[in-house]
Amino acid sequence: MRRPETEVALLEAASATGTKTVESLATELDADPTAVTNAAFELAADGLVEVEAYSAEAVDLTDEGDRYREAGLPELRLYRAAVDAGAEDEAVSIGELVGAAGLEGPEVDIALSNFARKGFGDIEEGAVRVDLAGGPDVDPEDDPEAGALAAIADGNAGYLDGTVLDRLEDRGLASRTETTVRSVTLTDEGVTALMEGIETAETVGALTPELLTSGEWADVEFADYNVEADAETDYGGRKHVLRQTADRVKDVLVGMGFSEMEGPHADAEFWINDCLFMPQDHPARTHWDQFALDVPPMRELPDDLVAAVESAHREGVGADGDGYHSPWTEDVAKGVDLRGHTTSLSMRYLSGEQVGDLDPPQRWFSVEKVYRNDTLDPTHLLEFFQIEGWVMAEELSVRDLMGTFTEFYERFGITDIQFKPHYNPYTEPSFELFGTHPETGEMVEIGNSGIFREEVLGPLGVECDVMAWGLALERLLMLMYGFEDIRDVHGTLCDLDRLRTAEVVH
């Protein structure tokens, strides 16, 4: 038989005739009690020893108790100092005795009250007199509490009188706790095994290449780890939680037949606003809402398109269409801004500028950054991701728009979408989309949508219907995962811990 070192030693130390506690065996073997307990259970599992458990009371000295064990109980120190000072004959002032007894701080009061309680003498008018006439049991030289302190320290608390222990516990000098004591007895099989001889297996800490190549691994035991303990967390790398959300959105859209758009972040107002039939004096076109760049005007815009867009703004589109009564200049259209929405990409694609003319049906999307001159707060950033999507077909109705968006939001668990009629300069009809917040139960806006106006599509040369919608990716993330402050994850103010521990998006 081959057993680990600790088990062999335990078998040899255990007795077939008497029981030994694990604790005493651990002392005897100079081993860790946990290791001995584990070894005992291993041996018991093979029937080599028998382990019995019973609960016992463990008594330990408190720090204060331990201090008094060494220095003496305060009342005893007072007694001795009083005897030395002749207080058996005549009262000695407390002040005189405190120094001699080495009493400090609260020890003075402790000494005086216990001195009186134990009947060592009288304390009157600030003076101490020793008088052991209290009774035959009063013997400062054999004080039961002092003896108990020593006994507890020696591990012999079991023999002590309960009332003395109660007293020490009351004084805060000792504490009692319930413990399980295990005792080990060698079985007959254990005796037989010992007589037949047991080899000691080597215990190793780490599995090494040498152990593997030499074949020694077969003859060793591996030291137990504390497999329950926490290790240092290895965070590794992670894709940003907002990127994960974007991936999810892109997956859904590609699955619904949408292709991804791409285009410039800095673009002419023409593509950002004018193509969208936003009048040039529209309040949203001031610097309060968009970031104009300090650069010269855009070099080139497609001339035909510029003329068509200007005409739409001035004259309207169609036989009885009206334009805006707002100024329109190409200078304004050529101003370069950071895009306030990715609808600028939709305009580029619809115009044929980006990938050539598109014939219906088409579905396109982008999940990219846009820039708004807004107030920074927990839900608004100066830059955020906009989900932009559009569908082009010969004939589209409001019902097609509703069906498409119902389908899209269902993929994100939002099944009660509502359509509120709305106004945008570039779509008609237009709808704000509302859904229920998973945490608060409130109806919150989850997107803006509509069918592009003819004043938008006409100049772009599109002769069929196009419906479009947009929403902030951050809003979707907050709806799906209950994020409260978007600044924790997006931007240089981010908290790495938050990113490292954020729930994965799937």
Added chain:
Amino acid sequence: MPVVDVDPDELRRLTGHDEKDDEALKEDLFALGLEFEGETEDGLLQLEFAPDRLDRLSVEGVARSLRYQYGDDRGVYIPDTNDADWTIEVEGSVPDERPYVTGAVVRGLDLDEAGLESLIQLQEKLHATMGRKRAKGAIGVHDLTMLKGASATGASGGRKSIRYTGIEPDGETFVPLDSDRELTPGEVLTDHPTGETYAGLVADYERYPAIYDDVGLFSFPPVINGTRTEVETASRDLFIEMTGTDQWTIDRMLNIVCYALDARGGRVERVDIDYPDRTLDRPDLSTDRKTVGHDRIESLLGVSFDPGEVVDLLERAGLDAVAEEDGTLTYEVAVPPYRVDVLHPLDVVDDVGRAYGFNDLEPRYPDVGTIGGRHERSRIEDAARDALVGLGFEDMLNFHMTSEAENYERMGLDTPSAHDDEVTPDPDAPLGARPPVTITEPYSEDYTMVRSWALPSLTMVLERNTHRAYPQDLAEIGLAAHRDDGANTRVAERRTVAGVLARTDASYEDAKGKLQALCRVFDVDLSTPPTDHPSFIDGRTASIVIDGDEVGVIGELHPRVLVEHDLELPVAGFEFRLDALR
């Protein structure tokens, strides 16, 4: 979006629906698209709505819309008007910048406190919206009895007139509202609070707009009226004038005010506007005409209708319609003169949809097939991001906007000037050192430009997270841009790949090891000839050359940069163009 304060009692009175409690009203208003936002201290309902139906900027307009919704009113309503007694004569000296004027008289009003408040609110809200903060159109309302008409000349001879003219900034004095002193228009702009607010509107004018009656100057549009003609609850007859930069805009603003005062029991009286070359009869309460095809209504809403049904819906929307069958079925639709949002027949279709109830439409998935896919750029970006994450990098997402201090100075670079007319970047400039794309009117000093590289962003994240566990291996793929007048937009944009390794033993070798791994999986050829860069330690810095092109830089960050960012351990990093991996 505009917000209008509405007294629910007034709303009940004007709609004739006393039985509606506040909650019922709020529901009906929501169905109209007016969202309840809260209550004012005086118990008025604050209603927010989209800025198309500007005829709803007062309780009278909201009440009118509700009556159509309730079915109490149908079709177009045009108030009766009296013939003109007054004329506005437009003189040649009117400032070129503000050439247009319009006006109307309303008689027989009995305005209580609420009525006057409502008129003032309507005036303010119209200023804020259509009037573009009074730049495009400004309203002046006067007590008619305080005006002394001059004898009109020309075509309007024999009747009373006021004059719209232009004067020198200090050419005349009057007592403006909220003042007890005679001031010249020039003084109003500097000495009167309202004058200071609107001074910018006329700052560049050589002559200031002014309106005179026979007594003298009584209005200084678009800034302030005089006290002489101030309107009070006792005022019975009002003179309304509007000046602006566009005739159509001020005429429509006037229509909205006239409709509101008509609802208050006033009688609108027309006013002649005598321009040197033409005379206008105002207010112009004629309807606009749109022709809408039946097919278009059906195809846009996805519903089949009987012609009678369509006409019914249009009348419930406050429009008039006549069906015409001439080969194809169309509707001749009349649009009332207070509507400013109907530009195209499409807008009439929207009205049909709203009257029908969009939420009664059954959603359907469009039956057209398309094949989806990702853009090549985003596929490469994603593949690179996945590779970096696999190499142990935390994927970061930072702002593209930053400041010169963060982008250049704290990284040890000099801020280049970007204010030249033509900027052609130095091709040999160190990575990140090219001229900035700056924001014209920055929101804050922290966001004044588009970042020209991404390593400063990552260094800032390290700076913010010194209390978090190390190692901190961070990477980001995102936008970087610099000014380049060779580009159509004047902005050279690129996607950039940046990574940093912050740990007690970070070295050039660690960064190079990661970079090599990345290049290997993209099957590109990497070499790193030594170079100098102010952000990195000399002798431990290299150019990143991929497939023969210099595309970035790699090295150990300079202690100067680390200390600047309160970092107490070494950082090795790299950055290069994403498209080098294609």
